[in-house]
Amino acid sequence: WAPNDSTELYFTAFQSKHDTVYDENAFFLEGANGDQALVPTGADDWTYSANGAMESGTVTVTNPAQWGLDFGTSTRWANNVSTTTDYSAGIKWSPDDHWKFSADVQYVKAKADVDDYTLGLKVIPVEAKLNGVGTETPSILIDSAYMADYKNYSLGQEMTHFERNNADATTGRFDAEYDFDGDVIKSVKAGMRYSEKTADNIDTGYDWNTRYATWFTKLDWSGYDKTNLPRVTGDEASTYLNLYSFGDFQRGDIAVPAAGYLYSSAAVEDFVATTTAINGDRATTCANYQSWICDSIYPDANRLANPGYVNTQEETTTAAYVMVNYGFDDLATPIDGNVGIRVVQTDTLAVGSLVVNELTALGIPATQEKFEAKTNKTHVLPSFNLRLQATDDLFIRFAASKAIWAPSFKDKQARITLANSVKDGVTTATSINDYNFTLTQDTNPYLEPMTANQFDLSAEWYFDENGGMAHVAVFKKVVEGFFRRGATPFSFDTGGLALSGEATWLDNIGSGDINGLEIGVNKFFDSLPAPFDGLGVQANYTYIDSKADIPLITQPATGDTHAGASPLDTDRSTYGQMPVDQLSKNAFNLIGMYEKDGFSARLAYSWRSKYLITWGGNGFDPDFNDGAGGKARIPVYNDDYGQLDASISYTFLENYTVTAEASNLLKEKTVGLIDQNSAGDHVAYSYAQDARFALGLRARF
Numbered sequence: 001w002a003p004n005d006s007t008e009l010y011f012t013a014f015q016s017k018h019d020t021v022y023d024e025n026a027f028f029l030e031g032a033n034g035d036q037a038l039v040p041t042g043a044d045d046w047t048y049s050a051n052g053a054m055e056s057g058t059v060t061v062t063n064p065a066q067w068g069l070d071f072g073t074s075t076r077w078a079n080n081v082s083t084t085t086d087y088s089a090g091i092k093w094s095p096d097d098h099w100k101f102s103a104d105v106q107y108v109k110a111k112a113d114v115d116d117y118t119l120g121l122k123v124i125p126v127e128a129k130l131n132g133v134g135t136e137t138p139s140i141l142i143d144s145a146y147m148a149d150y151k152n153y154s155l156g157q158e159m160t161h162f163e164r165n166n167a168d169a170t171t172g173r174f175d176a177e178y179d180f181d182g183d184v185i186k187s188v189k190a191g192m193r194y195s196e197k198t199a200d201n202i203d204t205g206y207d208w209n210t211r212y213a214t215w216f217t218k219l220d221w222s223g224y225d226k227t228n229l230p231r232v233t234g235d236e237a238s239t240y241l242n243l244y245s246f247g248d249f250q251r252g253d254i255a256v257p258a259a260g261y262l263y264s265s266a267a268v269e270d271f272v273a274t275t276t277a278i279n280g281d282r283a284t285t286c287a288n289y290q291s292w293i294c295d296s297i298y299p300d301a302n303r304l305a306n307p308g309y310v311n312t313q314e315e316t317t318t319a320a321y322v323m324v325n326y327g328f329d330d331l332a333t334p335i336d337g338n339v340g341i342r343v344v345q346t347d348t349l350a351v352g353s354l355v356v357n358e359l360t361a362l363g364i365p366a367t368q369e370k371f372e373a374k375t376n377k378t379h380v381l382p383s384f385n386l387r388l389q390a391t392d393d394l395f396i397r398f399a400a401s402k403a404i405w406a407p408s409f410k411d412k413q414a415r416i417t418l419a420n421s422v423k424d425g426v427t428t429a430t431s432i433n434d435y436n437f438t439l440t441q442d443t444n445p446y447l448e449p450m451t452a453n454q455f456d457l458s459a460e461w462y463f464d465e466n467g468g469m470a471h472v473a474v475f476k477k478v479v480e481g482f483f484r485r486g487a488t489p490f491s492f493d494t495g496g497l498a499l500s501g502e503a504t505w506l507d508n509i510g511s512g513d514i515n516g517l518e519i520g521v522n523k524f525f526d527s528l529p530a531p532f533d534g535l536g537v538q539a540n541y542t543y544i545d546s547k548a549d550i551p552l553i554t555q556p557a558t559g560d561t562h563a564g565a566s567p568l569d570t571d572r573s574t575y576g577q578m579p580v581d582q583l584s585k586n587a588f589n590l591i592g593m594y595e596k597d598g599f600s601a602r603l604a605y606s607w608r609s610k611y612l613i614t615w616g617g618n619g620f621d622p623d624f625n626d627g628a629g630g631k632a633r634i635p636v637y638n639d640d641y642g643q644l645d646a647s648i649s650y651t652f653l654e655n656y657t658v659t660a661e662a663s664n665l666l667k668e669k670t671v672g673l674i675d676q677n678s679a680g681d682h683v684a685y686s687y688a689q690d691a692r693f694a695l696g697l698r699a700r701f
Contacts, residue, residue, distance in 0.1 A: 134682025534596030
């Protein structure tokens, strides 16, 4: 609303709601060390790559008569309900030709609830035929009659994950600018920003439980023998299971078991009733057995009420800036730009828990202590921008600045957990030496923002009056304080016992250099005859050379820990220079455009070369098999990826626009690559993504 020529006011309000349900039907074959290691059958038909990695063959275990392959199926059902409400208001006021003022306020409230359940089955075939291991199209074949008989299955893993998140944010902004109309100083602009954010989160993590697995059969540890496993009954099969067909797995490109039994989605959605019925009464079932075994069987249905999963966070940010716009208009090659400085102060408070998991055998009770962390940080961020007009249509730009990238609220939760697990091969755990202890801080309330010193130099050539432009740019960024998870030995006293093991934590670790080049062009072919004069093209290419400097692994003379944050292969070999994650060395975009008479259309192809995702992530941190303990941290990359998207819109009656959009028209696959030193690269994962289509109507009043 503009009540006069010098004043404009606005108010906006919107609310978005999402209610999504995620279903997953999966199967998996696991290998481990010792008795569960995959070995050739008597036929020994394994084939190997040039690096000695197994590529195909029939697999079994050392003693298939007593045990078998660790094969399973799982069904997942998850529901995510979120609501976001946003109100904002503002004013712009120009009382005269020199002064400009603007201010606005905003309030955002968000809520998100997640209920995530998984139920699985265990089936133990004698052997399986594998082909294409480590490729985009691996296959696994198991006797179809065996897989189609529910009597070969046992009720297996159970997992829950819950979140209850509430957050709000209040922000305000005020800016003032004075125009001097001077020969050098053109204007001065200054302003302030203020924000208050709060979040109340309950995140239970993933509570994985199992009724039966390859590492125990009977609750009293009376032996590893697959004949001891209770099998699915006819009533259980008819009540909870479905015979699921995998016939079109990965669009039929991969050979897998034709069918297998899985929990039905309905049984998983009704998780509490299902697990209560199949597990029975805990007191009766577990009266005579080790408590940790029972803990591994029964999911905790009351985890949302456990204060150990609660985190509250507050963040207050105050910022002020001043910027001077300058210009030297009378030079042969005019120069203009700005120089400024921004000061940002951030105060945070995080309140959570230090949790010690119960270990009855050693007399360690389950405890939790309040963990409160406060921080106060101030960052001074200068910036400088210069534009030189070399000719009427050629401009040279230079920019230098310092920037920060703040960690998310999720990464700054206050949460530390001291956990324990029985060591491999231990059947009856009675002493401290029978257990592994881990101290995990997968978040860090003291985490600081990453900082970057940035430099850019570019040239822009405007070669016609209809948006035609070509550009070339070089850039450099020096980044400090990556968010990384590292490891180090720890010692911890609790219950009168001195515990030690490996601690993992999230911290600001390492630095990186990013150097790059970008070239691009935009052009509309307005000289073509109608209706083709609306055609245009946009193209750009980016090259990036990045180097991450991460602390190297420390190999202690004794002990089973390996301090540091850099990657470590399964043979304990280290890696050389690593790139900065999420950055491709090469990338390009090619867009065909059409704009005419209310029609707007785009056909865009985007491509990027492989890039580092992470190292030592979940599933890529296996235990070393040399008996010395510790875990590997294997790098994983996403392979080259290209995607074709399209959109078209039409605006009519000035205020109405109808749109149609399509993404990933070529149905490209995402392929992950494991990077290993002696074993070479091989595929970590591959998943197909369908094309997506959307229709929209926008109206302005």
